[in-house]
Amino acid sequence: MPITVIVGAQWGDEGKGKITDVLAEKACAVVRFQGGSNAGHTVVVGEQEFRLHLIPSGILHERTLCVMASGTIIDPVCLAEEVSGLRDRGVSCSNLRVSGNAHVIMPYHRLLDGLAEEARGSGSIGTTRRGIGPTYTDKTARLPRGIRMCDLLDETTLRERIAEQVADKNVILEHLYDQEPLDPDEVFAEIAEVLPTVTPFVTDARAIVRGCVDRGEPMVLEGAQGTFLDLDYGTYPFVTSSHPVAGGACLGTGVGPTDIDEVIAVVKAYTTRVGAGAFPTELTDEIGDQLRERGAEYGTTTGRPRRCGWLDAVALRTSVEINGATSIAITKLDVLDELETVRVAVAYELGGERLEGMPENLDGLDGATPIYEELPGWREPVGGATCPEELPADARAYVERVAELAGAPLWGVSVGAPRDQLVRF
Numbered sequence: 001m002p003i004t005v006i007v008g009a010q011w012g013d014e015g016k017g018k019i020t021d022v023l024a025e026k027a028c029a030v031v032r033f034q035g036g037s038n039a040g041h042t043v044v045v046g047e048q049e050f051r052l053h054l055i056p057s058g059i060l061h062e063r064t065l066c067v068m069a070s071g072t073i074i075d076p077v078c079l080a081e082e083v084s085g086l087r088d089r090g091v092s093c094s095n096l097r098v099s100g101n102a103h104v105i106m107p108y109h110r111l112l113d114g115l116a117e118e119a120r121g122s123g124s125i126g127t128t129r130r131g132i133g134p135t136y137t138d139k140t141a142r143l144p145r146g147i148r149m150c151d152l153l154d155e156t157t158l159r160e161r162i163a164e165q166v167a168d169k170n171v172i173l174e175h176l177y178d179q180e181p182l183d184p185d186e187v188f189a190e191i192a193e194v195l196p197t198v199t200p201f202v203t204d205a206r207a208i209v210r211g212c213v214d215r216g217e218p219m220v221l222e223g224a225q226g227t228f229l230d231l232d233y234g235t236y237p238f239v240t241s242s243h244p245v246a247g248g249a250c251l252g253t254g255v256g257p258t259d260i261d262e263v264i265a266v267v268k269a270y271t272t273r274v275g276a277g278a279f280p281t282e283l284t285d286e287i288g289d290q291l292r293e294r295g296a297e298y299g300t301t302t303g304r305p306r307r308c309g310w311l312d313a314v315a316l317r318t319s320v321e322i323n324g325a326t327s328i329a330i331t332k333l334d335v336l337d338e339l340e341t342v343r344v345a346v347a348y349e350l351g352g353e354r355l356e357g358m359p360e361n362l363d364g365l366d367g368a369t370p371i372y373e374e375l376p377g378w379r380e381p382v383g384g385a386t387c388p389e390e391l392p393a394d395a396r397a398y399v400e401r402v403a404e405l406a407g408a409p410l411w412g413v414s415v416g417a418p419r420d421q422l423v424r425f
Contacts, residue, residue, distance in 0.1 A: 002218040002261055005249045008226030009265035009319040009406075011235075011273040012244075013299070013306060015331030016266045017041030017057040019412075020222045021419055024058030028217035029065040031209055032056045033252030034242040035224030036073040036105055036135065038128040040300025044417040050086070051300050054079050056222055060091060067205050068098045071242065071252020073135045074149055075105035079201075080194035098198070099205035100150035106162070107190055108169045108182055109134040115177045125238050126275020128302050136241035144168050149202050152195055162188050206254045213259050221249040221260075227319040235362045238277030246323040264411050265325035267316055269333045269399070272297050272306040278365035281309035281345045295335040310343045310372065313405035318358040320408045327411035330399050334415050339377040342398060345370035346405060375401065383416040385423050391415075 004023060008014045021043045024030045032054075041052045043060060052059065054074065056066040068074060083093050109131030116134075117127050127133060138146040144164040151157050163184045170181040212219045225244040228234045233245060243251060246263045250256060270291055273279045282288070288308045291297065297306035320328065336342055348355045348368040358365070378392035385391045391399075391413075403410045410425035 002216055003213070003221065003255065003259055004219070004262040004264060005221045005223070005246045005260055006264050006266060007223045007246050007323050007325070008244060009267040009316055009323070009325070009328065010226045010271055010312070011228050011277075011279075012224070012226035013040070013272055013274065013297075014226060014266040014268050015414060016222065016224075017043050017052065018331065018414060018417075018419060018422075019264060019266055019329050020057035020220055021060065022422060023220045024061045024064045026218055027058065027064050027220045028212045028215075029067055029208060030056040030058030030220045030222055031067040031069050031205075031253050032072050032222050032224070033069050033249045034071040034244060035240065036130065036132050037075045037078040038130045038132045038240070039224030041224070042300055042417075043419065045419055048089070049417075050089075053082060053300070055082055055086070055093070055096060058220065058222075059086065059093065059096065062092060062095055064095060065208060066096050067208055068096075068102055069205050069209065069253040070099045070101040071248065072099070073103045073105055073132065073139070074098060074198075075131065076152065076191055076194050076198045078105075080197040083197055096201050097203050097205055097208060098149055098201040100148065100153075100202050101205070102149045103135055103139045104147045104149060104152065105131040105135045106147060106165065107187055108166065109138070112169065112172065115179070119177070124276065126277070133241045138165070152191070152199055153202060158191070159184070159188055162191075209253050209255060213255060221253055221255065223248060227265075227322055228315060233322055235277045235365060238275060246325075262327070263323050263325045264327055264329050265320055265323050265406075265408065266329045266331060267311070267319075267402075267406070268331050269311060269336055269402075270295075271309045271312045271315070274299055274302070274304055274306050278362065278368075279307055279309060280314075280348060280365060280368045280370050281312045282307050283309045287339070290338070291335060294338070295332055310345060310370070311402060312345045312370070313402065314345055314348055314356060314370075315358055316402070316406045317356070320406050321357070325408045328403060328406050328408045329411045329414070330402060331414040333395060333399065333413050334382050336377065336398075337381050338379065340379065341374050341377050343372040343374050344402065344405065346373045347371040383421055385415050388423060388425055391423065
């Protein structure tokens with residue numbers, strides 16, 4: 001380590017939670033740097049599965065601080081539910097900390113998110129309707145002031161902020177969507193219910209992060225979603241509202257770029273995507289169905305079935321470049337165990353040209369035809385492997401070829417869901 005950034009190299013859902021959980025054991029802190037309750041990170045310990053949405057994936061290690069930094073956005077209702085659920089399962093959450101500068105997802109954000117998506121009709125962008133976009137919009141618009149976690153600490157301030165926001169939102173609700181106006185007192189009452197649970201976590205997150213940096217202690221900066229859902233570098237407009245790339249870790253935590261030692265780009269052994277948008281290697285046949293069922297490819301947060309396809313090394317190579325990845329971690333290799341052959345897209349044919357990197361303007365990506373390289377499958381389980389030498393020869397050849405195409409060395413390969421099913425390279 002000592003400061004490692006974990007990013008998704010595809011369209012999210014790469015298995016970042018497992019990698020973060022493994023590294024968290026020896027870290028002073030795991031710091032979530034962007035996104036909100038639209039994320040879904042799964043950690044499997046023995047027979048127990050923990051599905052996290054807001055809380056950092058290191059929460060199961062009680063000696064490791066888990067920080068939600070300024071770049072995140074917090075749904076206090078969701079946070080309270082998640083904390084309660086973890087406590088019911090014996091996880092104290094005593095190591096959780098939340099930045100006072102993190103903006104708050106309010107009930108009207110979720111309402112507006114859903115109304116906007118419905119109004120788009122066939123042009124919908126596949127939002128989770130969790131209020132993510134509207135909250136980031138309020139944050140950047142600045143007036144009326146977006147509500148931050150520090151505002152939850154004072155009832156008078158919170159009521160003032162809600163009144164300002166509701167007056168602004170009611171204009172939109174009434175005149176654009178023909179909806180009944182909101183009552184600021186009712187909005188406050190909904191949030192007030194969870195304040196006793198969430199406000200004790202609010203603190204100066206930057207001071208915690210800076211302390212780890214100054215002491216030279218190992219720290220993990222955890223992103224949500226994936227590179228090609230980034231607001232600037234993703235398949236716009238089918239993107240999220242924040243920056244899941246490694247550069248977003250600096251923005252969201254206050255850690256300077258020269259303080260970062262390692263960037264691990266996490267990639268599935270195949271490719272998935274949720275919602276609308278370009279997906280050159282998508283499979284709509286029985287192999288795509290097989291990948292979905294074997295990989296349990298249904299959204300952790302939404303339950304939506306994920307679109308599945310062959311690994312896209314063109315996207316992966318571009319992702320490694322954007323993130324400055326020092327290594328890659330490949331997950332869900334075991335999902336491919338039953339296939340006779342596996343394919344990897346090594347280039348695109350687009351407009352009569354061969355492209356080995358994704359174009360800057362991704363609008364035309366729907367017209368890209370993948371150029372595949374075919375490799376032999378291994379037709380035996382990889383789950384028992386504990387080192388590279390124990391992987392089936394064809395499985396090891398596959399992951400080494402992926403790393404070669406990515407242009408980054410292998411950090412490790414996940415061969416099953418539990419945290420101990422990990423082969424380090």
